[in-house]
Structure formats: structure tokens, C-alpha cells
Amino acid sequence: MADLSTNFIGIKSPNPFWLASAPPTDKEYNVVRAFKAGWGGVVWKTLGEDPAVVNVNGPRYGAIHGRDRNLIGFNNIELITDRPLEVNLREIKQVKRDWSDRAMVVSLMVPCEEQSWIDILKKVEDTEADGIELNFGCPHGMSERGMGSAVGQVPEYIEMVTRWCKQHSRMPVIVKLTPNITDIRKPAQAAKAGGADAVSLINTINSIVSVDLDQMAPEPTIDGRGAHGGYCGPAVKPIALNMVAEIARDPETHGLPISGIGGVTTWKDAAEFMALGAGTVQVCTAAMTYGFKIVEEMKDGLSDWMDEKGYTSVDQVVGRAVPNVTDWQQLNLNYVVKAQIDQDACIKCGRCHIACEDTSHQAITSMKDGLRHFEVIDEECVGCNLCVSVCPVEDCISMVQMTEGTDPRTGKKIEPDYANWTTHPNNPNRVMEAAE
């Protein structure tokens, strides 16, 4: 059986599945239930200064649903914890004492003044929590007050506050990044420069989840008006994966530990984050959708997959796909594939045909010998994968590599050697091979 235990910047947990700083980690009651259910750790819901913030009394959440009400995207306008600081600190201390094998990280957000940070760091240290996470990501409400993503959008602030925290605390510091920026590498570099032990990402994405067309107002609607919220859930995973990978492969931040967040719903999602460099993953929406029990599937699934692949520890998975994440210009232009339709599996819906015919390369037939028949025309197929993407039957269409002969589309011989854009004749900036 694979060993799922993790040691993330010195914070140990029996498995890499942590609950993200969010409603599920706002109280002792919830966190104890989570630990009983098997979660490896929690990031306690963000603490702030007293007096505590207040939340709206109207709806806080909005959602994008599939047709059978499966939750695809989730949006919230909740603020940091609205409970008194002392109550949270007391509960954190108690829970850490009772559940010493679990990771207990405390999320923090106070104004960008050194004394504010000094004060709260001291209090958190007293709880014997394992570490802190700086919430530079919350994009709604708190950002209007100069905190949360308002900090995360200014690399200099990130660096400054991170430095204060490292300076005034013995606890490991994780900096939680906002995706509401243009280049995720900059805030990550700033965190590293400030001495951060790790970054966690992504926090939620600025979003209006839907518009009530009767009230003509964004949802969730509060007394006829709405404000943007933070988007999360399965829909944001691709954005999160890319940002994690960008940090993992950036020479300046390569090796900086990452806690991956963003739509983790299954073991497979977690494995993907880990492959791209995440040492742990943080989950919120999936737990808020299904309850804490889902961690069982995540642990079993990850463990079974690792067993099948022969991985014995989590470390062997973390970052394993990073070397294969590259820039477009490094992709092999001599790699030629053609779509191939398995006629036995084809149900003749014609979606591949119409997608290709209307919007792409006219490379799939709709008829052969007077009969409804869908077949790839190799002379036209550019191997784009659109047909695979729209086919409702799994594995019905596959992309098959041509390894010899001539590409019937281009009339060019299949070259076995790797060649990319940097040396391509059409590239005006191509690198000329050095003369011998």
C-alpha cells in the first residue's frame, strides 16, 4: 500500500488532503468532524482583527449547475470568519491538542501594518498551530478594505508582509495567491523573495455567476443588487492547474513548495495537481457539495492508483509532470497524428462531422455509398482533436501517430526527428544552426 503521509514544509499530515480555509474550517465542530472523517489537515478559516467582520444576511452563494443539478462552478461572497478572534484561537488550540497528527494551518488576514501582523502572529503561535497561511487571495469584500486580493495583486506588498511574518514568527509561512492577476509568477516570486516557505493557489476568481433576468441583477441577489464573488469548484481546475505549473516550472520559483487548490473533487484531480508540483491539495467546494465523506474516495483512489503505478510515496508523484510542461515553441512540429474513428463504437450521431465541417477542416465524411457514415479524410485532417472532444462515445475516436510515409495532407515525408518552431524556416526569428 502506498504511503500517503506528507511532510509539507515541516508540517506533517497522514495524507495530502487538506480542507482549504473556508466555511468548512470555521469552527471546532466542523473541523473535528472533518478529522473524524479522515482529512489530513485543515487551513482554519481566515482570522482577522476584532471586532469581527459581519456577513450579509442574504444569500452568500451562487452556482453553475449541470442539467441534473450537478455543481460545476460555485461562487461566494462570504468574508473571513465572523466569530470573535479569541473563540477561534481557543478552538484551534483545543483541536490541535486533540488531533496532533493532523496538519493545523491558520489562515490570516489583517491590515498591511506591521504591528497588526505582530499582534496576531503572537496569538496564533500560542495555539501551537503548525503554520500560517497568508490570505492574499480573497477577491470580494475584504479586498475593498485593502486586504485579501488587494495585497495579492501587488507583489511588493506580498513580499513585505511575508517578510514581516517570517521575521516575527517561528511558524512556517504559506502565501495564498490570488488568480486575479495577469502573471501568476510575479506574486509567487515576491512571496519567495519575502521568505515564504510555500505558496498555495488558487484562491477564488472574480466572478458573476449568473444574472437574475427578472430582477436584472447579479446572483446571488441581495435586496435587488449583487456584487461580484469568488469563483471556485470543478470549473476552475484548469486555470488552477496552469498557475500551479507556471510556478513549478519557473526557474525563479522552481522547487518552492506548493499547496494546490482549485476544484479538487476526486483523487484524480489531486494526482494531477501533485504531478504538476503540489505537495498537498486543499479542498473546499467538493466538501461543501457532498460532505466530508468524499475524502475516503480521494485517499483510496490515490492510493490504489499509486499502487498500480508502483509509486510508494507521495514524494514520487509530486512534480513528476513538471518537466513535460513546456512552451508552445518547444513542441515537436514533426509529430503528426490523424484522427481515427472506431466504426464499431461509432453511434453515428454525426457531431464529429458537423463540428469539423462547420468550424474546422472538412475532414470527416457524413456519407459513404449513400449511407450515413463518418470517416476521417486523412488528406484534410490536421489532427486537431476537436472530433475527439465532441464525440459522446469515449474512446471512439483516437488520434493515431503517423510514424512513416508521407502526410497525405501536406505531402511531406514523416520526419522521425524532433523539430520545433525555434528552428522552423517560417520563423523569422529562427535560431540558425551554428556553422561547423
Add this chain to the structure above:
Amino acid sequence: MADALPGPDIRTGRLSPDDYLENFDDLHPPLGTHEASVEADRCYFCYDAPCTIACPTSIDIPKFIRQISTGNPVGSAKTIFAENILGGMCARVCPTETLCEEACVRNLAEDKPVQIGLLQRYATDTYLERPDRHPYSRAASTGKTVAIVGGGPAGLSCAHALACEGHDVTIFDAREKLGGLNEYGIAAYKTTNDFAQTEVDFVLSIGGIDVQCGKALGRDITLAGLRKEFDAVFLGMGLPGVNALRAEGEDLNGVIDAVAYIAELRQAKDLAKLPVGRKVVVIGGGMTAIDIAVQAKRLGAEEVTIAYRRDRDAMKASAYEQEVALTNGVVIREWFQPKRLLGEGGHVAGIELERTAQDASGRLSGTGETVTLEADQVFKAIGQTFVPDALGGAEALSLDSGRINVDDDRRTSVAGVWAGGDCIAGGEDLTVAAVEDGKVAARSIHAALSA
């Protein structure tokens, strides 16, 4: 209490009032909004969709399903009505398992087609919830007049399309109500809550349609008279005749024409007052045979047997309809034809069936071997016929196998006369096919009147 009749066990009130309600409630309960949304999501929005090709009226099925999935059932209904103004009834009575749903590509993937019929019903029911709306408005009057004989699916479809174009339409129907088989023939549990009349009202609400009920061709009106009085005539009077068994004892009491009995059932205000036998035998293999058998069972008959002279594959009733009969406890006996009906005191008491066999050329003959079944009632469901006498001897309307010959535009051999529905030759005897006939004929009539 049930009235016990002397002799054969034929009674009214075999069931409790609740049982009648349950037995004649919707055979397929309608989809709720969420169910419809989930089912609509199963549609793949196929290119050149096989379901649409399979639909006799060519409804754009992927489009109407997509409109359901986007929360626009009213728009969805409009898509349906654009091709089939009787889309509400067709959603209920179409043998979808041999039409659109048979063609659904999901059959190849998982043997479970999208429930197109139920989705169509969801959309059209939603639309018809509000009787004040109609998807079309009538064009300015053209002053042209069209007579339509028969207010069934073909006639209604034709009348609606012509009224839309601004022609003045008069529907003549021999019965008290419009609707034809929708009102008098379809099994009760397929069209509950007087839906046939709801739909008739919807069709008529376009305006410009005058309704003359109780007017039978050949009795109250003549084709010659209509041709004189109107600019065009459409014949859609169905098949008013029934085939004879041609077996000894056919005249005994209790030997009943299934079509007439179903009409009575459909018009019954109280099903408990409809007498039904304890042991019932049905002769035939079409939809009518299935409908009468299942309804007899649901009226409380203890034993219902369908006797059919060939095997189940040869039955005109679809495999799915046969399943409905079987799950309702009806016994289907293949390879039996009626030889004679046995009577007691002038009333049927049993039926002697002869086993049949088919030779290499497919010709059927009796083998001489017989079985006798006890029967309190025997229903004849062996097909209906067109009655050409009504057309009047003077008219030389060309017929084929006893039905009216038409061309692709549903023109008969007589100028100015079109025909459609069950009364034309080569038809499929389906509601949806009749609607298509009416639609096609209307297009041709409009072109002729506009010329």
C-alpha cells in the same frame, strides 16, 4: 353493486371507483420540469438527426429538445407545432419505438433512446396550459373556401394550415365531436383529461374554421355538392367500415366490433357503467386489438386472450405495444384463426379457433386442429375499411385496394379534390402520418388556390 346479467358473465362495475381512475390514468406519466431537463440533456443534438428523418412530419427534434434544455419549453412547442400542429396528441399516441426513438443513436450506445415522445409532450403540454395563446396568426382572408370532410388528425391538420393562409375552411364531420380517432379511437389511458378536445380547441383557435358536426358524406352532403360550393375539397374521413370475421356465429350477442366499443368507452362518462365480460377473446393483431385487450383487462375482465393468425413478428402492433398487453396480463396466442363462434341462448359462450400454418410461399392455411376457448365477449379487431359508397357513384375517384389513390401532393384523381389520412391508399394508418397528409395537402391546395 354489479349488475349480474343472465347467462354470460358480462357486468358493469367490476372494479372500485379508485381502480377505474388508476387503470385509466396516464399510461406514461408526464415528465416534470427537472425530469425533462435531465432527459433533454441526453440528446446529442445529432447532425442530420436520424430521429427527425424518422418522424413522418419531420419535426426538428434536436432543436425542440435543446429548447427544453435551455428552459424554453414554449419555444420548443413552437418548433414542434411548426411541423405538426397536433404534436400534443402525437406525443401521446405515436409508436415512437418504431419512429423517432427507434432511430435515436442512443440505441447504439446503450439501448436506451432519448424519450422523445415524453419530451414532446412536456413541451406541448406546457404550451397548451394557456388556452389563450396560439403560435400563428391568420393571414388576411383570401376569399377562397375549402371543404374538409372528416375532422380527424388529417382534416384538422389540413384545416389549420389552410386557415393560417387566410382561406375560409369548413370541416364536416359525421360525429358529434371533432377529433376523429383521437376522440373516439385512441386508448383512454393514452389521452386523459379530454386532451383530444383541448387540442381541437387549440387548432380551431386560429380562426377561419367553420365546424359542421353531424354531417356525413353521402348522407347529409355529397362530394359533388361540395365541389360546386367550395374552391377545394379535402377528404379525410378515415375508415368507417369494419371487416367481417366471416365465421359462423358472428351475429351472436357479445360478438362486438372493437372500434365501436372503444368509441363507447372513450365517450363514457362513467367507466363503471360499461359492461365487460369475465372472459374476453380478441381477434386481430393490430393496435386496435392491443387497445381493446388492455382496456378490457383494465375494466376488470379476468382473462383476456388475443388470438392472431400469424406470429407476433407479423402483428401490426409494435413489439412495444405487445409488451404493454403482456404486462397487463393479456395472453397472446399466435397461429390461431377463428373458425366459429359458439352460442348459448343467442349469446356467445365460446370460440373455436383453428391452428394455422404457413407454407414456404408465406400462404396461410388452417391445419384442422382446433381449440375452444370460453368467452363472454369476443371483440373483432381485424381491420377497418374505407366505404367508397359515400363518395357517390357519379364521382370517378380512383381507388386502390379499396382506398383513395393520391399523388405525392395528396391530390386525388378528381380535380380540386385532395385526400389524406387512413382513407388513402398506401398509408401507414398512424395519427402522425395523417397529420402529415393534411399538411402536405394544405400546401398543395394553397398553391392551387393562389395560382
